Amino acid sequence: xxxxxxxxxxxxxxxxxxxxxxxxxxxxxxxxxxxxxxxxxxxxxxxxxxxxxxxxxxxxxxxxxxxxxxxxxxxxxxxxxxxxxxxxxxxxxxxxxxxxxxxxxxxxxxxxxxxxxxxxxxxxxxxxxxxxxxxxxxxxxxxxxxxxxxxxxxxxxxxxxxxxxxxxxxxxxxxxxxxxxxxxxxxxxxxxxxxxxxxxxxxxxxxxxxxxxxxxxxxxxxxxxxxxxxxxxxxxxxxxxxxxxxxxxxxxxxxxxxxxxxxxxxxxxxxxxxxxxxxxxxxxxxxxxxxxxxxxxxxxxxxxxxxxxxxxxxxxxxxxxxxxxxxx
Amino acid sequence: xxxxxxxxxxxxxxxxxxxxxxxxxxxxxxxxxxxxxxxxxxxxxxxxxxxxxxxxxxxxxxxxxxxxxxxxxxxxxxxxxxxxxxxxxxxxxxxxxxxxxxxxxxxxxxxxxxxxxxxxxxxxxxxxxxxxxxxxxxxxxxxxxxxxxxxxxxxxxxxxxxxxxxxxxxxxxxxxxxxxxxxxxxxxxxxxxxxxxxxxxxxxxxxxxxxxxxxxxxxxxx
Numbered sequence: 001x002x003x004x005x006x007x008x009x010x011x012x013x014x015x016x017x018x019x020x021x022x023x024x025x026x027x028x029x030x031x032x033x034x035x036x037x038x039x040x041x042x043x044x045x046x047x048x049x050x051x052x053x054x055x056x057x058x059x060x061x062x063x064x065x066x067x068x069x070x071x072x073x074x075x076x077x078x079x080x081x082x083x084x085x086x087x088x089x090x091x092x093x094x095x096x097x098x099x100x101x102x103x104x105x106x107x108x109x110x111x112x113x114x115x116x117x118x119x120x121x122x123x124x125x126x127x128x129x130x131x132x133x134x135x136x137x138x139x140x141x142x143x144x145x146x147x148x149x150x151x152x153x154x155x156x157x158x159x160x161x162x163x164x165x166x167x168x169x170x171x172x173x174x175x176x177x178x179x180x181x182x183x184x185x186x187x188x189x190x191x192x193x194x195x196x197x198x199x200x201x202x203x204x205x206x207x208x209x210x211x212x213x214x215x216x217x218x219x220x221x222x223x224x225x226x227x228x229x230x231x232x233x234x235x236x237x238x239x240x241x242x243x244x245x246x247x248x249x250x251x252x253x254x255x256x257x258x259x260x261x262x263x264x265x266x267x268x269x270x271x272x273x274x275x276x277x278x279x280x281x282x283x284x285x286x287x288x289x290x291x292x293x294x295x296x297x298x299x300x301x302x303x304x305x306x307x308x309x310x311x312x313x314x315x316x317x318x319x320x321x322x323x324x325x326x327x328x
Numbered sequence: 329x330x331x332x333x334x335x336x337x338x339x340x341x342x343x344x345x346x347x348x349x350x351x352x353x354x355x356x357x358x359x360x361x362x363x364x365x366x367x368x369x370x371x372x373x374x375x376x377x378x379x380x381x382x383x384x385x386x387x388x389x390x391x392x393x394x395x396x397x398x399x400x401x402x403x404x405x406x407x408x409x410x411x412x413x414x415x416x417x418x419x420x421x422x423x424x425x426x427x428x429x430x431x432x433x434x435x436x437x438x439x440x441x442x443x444x445x446x447x448x449x450x451x452x453x454x455x456x457x458x459x460x461x462x463x464x465x466x467x468x469x470x471x472x473x474x475x476x477x478x479x480x481x482x483x484x485x486x487x488x489x490x491x492x493x494x495x496x497x498x499x500x501x502x503x504x505x506x507x508x509x510x511x512x513x514x515x516x517x518x519x520x521x522x523x524x525x526x527x528x529x530x531x532x533x534x535x536x537x538x539x540x541x542x543x544x545x546x547x548x549x550x
Contacts, residue, residue: 088428092401095352095373102370136351136373136401174406211376211407220375267379267394274378 012051025238034148041235042161065153069124093122100139121156135170140219165310179308181207186303195256209270226282250288341391349421350429351400354455357486374399412443417499424454425462449502451480458485
């Protein structure tokens with residue numbers, strides 16, 4: 001029996017979801033199992049669902065996806081001519097999918113069908129969530145999901161689940177990003193006071209230099225395989241829903257000597273952080289992040305305002321038309 | 329910054345220049361071509377902001393152009409516009425094969441003027457001239473808009489390199505020439521702050537963002 005089956009009862013229910021999360025947090029998921037396990041981590045499948053229920057759900061969701069997709073597929077050229085938002089979104093998605101992970105063999109070469117799938121899923125998503133639409137960075141988030149799932153409809157629904165949590169990162173007012181950057185500055189304050197003081201006097205407390213890390217969950221900072229490993233750890237929400245912020249702290253702490261020793265100003269720090277891409281050791285960072293999270297304990301959790309992504313947004317009743325002014 | 333009196337000792341100038349324009353008009357590739365003579369057909373979209381510093385030699389003076397490359401999507405402007413602070417030059421870029429990107433130029437200029445000094449030396453850049461068969465914006469249209477807005481103008485191709493260096497150099501040379509005229513004027517008149525210069529251009533040394541100390545980000549004199 002493989003280690004995954006050992007977590008399931010005879011009808012396919014996950015018997016001990018917490019044990020599963022812990023196992024993934026410390027050990028990751030084997031490549032072949034990701035296709036199944038990620039659906040649970042992302043919340044597309046419920047842990048207490050059976051094999052039969054999941055099979056049924058998949059077929060229902062497949063038809064639902066086809067209906068959503070047909071909404072834009074049925075737009076005629078004449079209609080598109082009078083539908084600026086559609087043309088703009090489609091154009092932006094077309095421009096982005098052809099520059100998303102093309103160095104990975106899954107997406108390389110001319111007329112790659114997987115690139116076309118990225119396009120179709122993102123455009124369908126922009127109809128499913130018309131208020132949010134398409135925003136740069138989303139293709140980065142979808143790419144590993146499609147790579148793992150292979151299937152178009154399953155990838156779409158897993159992406160939908162992910163965006164339930166990360167959607168606010170892409171809000172026009174950047175509220176989701178601001179609350180995370182704010183929480184990050186609070187965490188650094190309690191976990192590394194000298195670094196906090198340094199960043200304060202260097203006028204760097206807006207933490208904009210961590211913007212890319214957070215917006216696309218370190219997608220551009222690690223190689224592809226490592227990104228998948230990191231994401232599944234984050235998705236377990238074991239220890240904290242906001243482990244990604246502790247990952248930020250862990251990386252900053254690792255380079256604190258250099259940052260402070262070289263008296264980096266905002267510009268220099270931004271350049272330094274951007275250029276760390278591809279040079280961060282994931283295993284060390286995760287180990288540090290775990291220790292920091294445990295060390296911060298409840299004080300750490302208290303630094304993070306309710307509703308900070310990836311927590312679900314707080315229902316305000318003002319489900320806004322905040323994208324009204326956006327061109328996309 | 330009162331030290332412009334000794335021009336001889338100013339070996340180093342640092343000019344902050346921003347690259348703005350719609351998504352996928354080729355901003356990052358213009359920078360890659362200019363700074364490293366490279367071009368990436370499938371280069372990733374820029375998330376947030378990046379910058380590169382490129383040394384240039386103008387009239388025997390070493391000048392560092394710090395070029396800021398920003399994400400193009402409107403959604404990110406709340407974040408990216410923060411980086412316009414202290415800029416003394418701008419390349420406002422559109423794609424000659426997509427009219428929509430040319431139609432956005434007005435908005436980008438507004439954005440630039442809202443978040444930086446009105447007198448940022450600005451060049452309008454029509455990129456991707458290699459796409460001759462797909463051209464949607466004529467050279468004359470670009471030229472006319474640039475004249476109406478008082479901008480420099482150039483058409484470039486980051487892919488085949490044409491005019492890329494020239495576009496950046498135009499901006500840097502103009503900034504440098506405004507600066508040297510200002511230095512000369514201030515030497516002649518023994519004044520510390522002369523804001524207005526010929527040519528209708530004005531340079532405020534620190535940018536207009538309320539930085540009060542002399543260690544301005546935008547003009548550095550080491």
